[in-house]
Amino acid sequence: MTKPNFPFPSFVLVGGHRIKIVWRFDSVGEDLFGIYSTDKKTITLFLSNNPDSETAWGTLYHEMLHSALEMGGLSYVLGEGLEEAIVRNFDSLMLPALKVLFEQ
16 A cells, blocks of 8 residues: 655544545546545545645645535535636635644
8 A cells, every 4th residue: 555654644524524545656647636536535645746745735635625615515516627726726825824824
């Protein structure tokens, strides 16, 4: 089984649901950092694109946002393109702002 060489959780809780974190070496020809599986309640992270903890944590937050939108029913009405835009907006703007706030 593929694992990173840095400490990382094996699961997270989103909306009271336990989401398992699974590692694979690469995304088999696709340039993916991670993917959330609604059916399996699993986040898969690809080690080839998450070589360090900072990148992996960013990917985990991104996939957790996808899981929250799915659990809340929003992913069904947003469509894939709009959902991805919202998640990336949060990644790029809100998470850095929260990080600065929590470090104060």
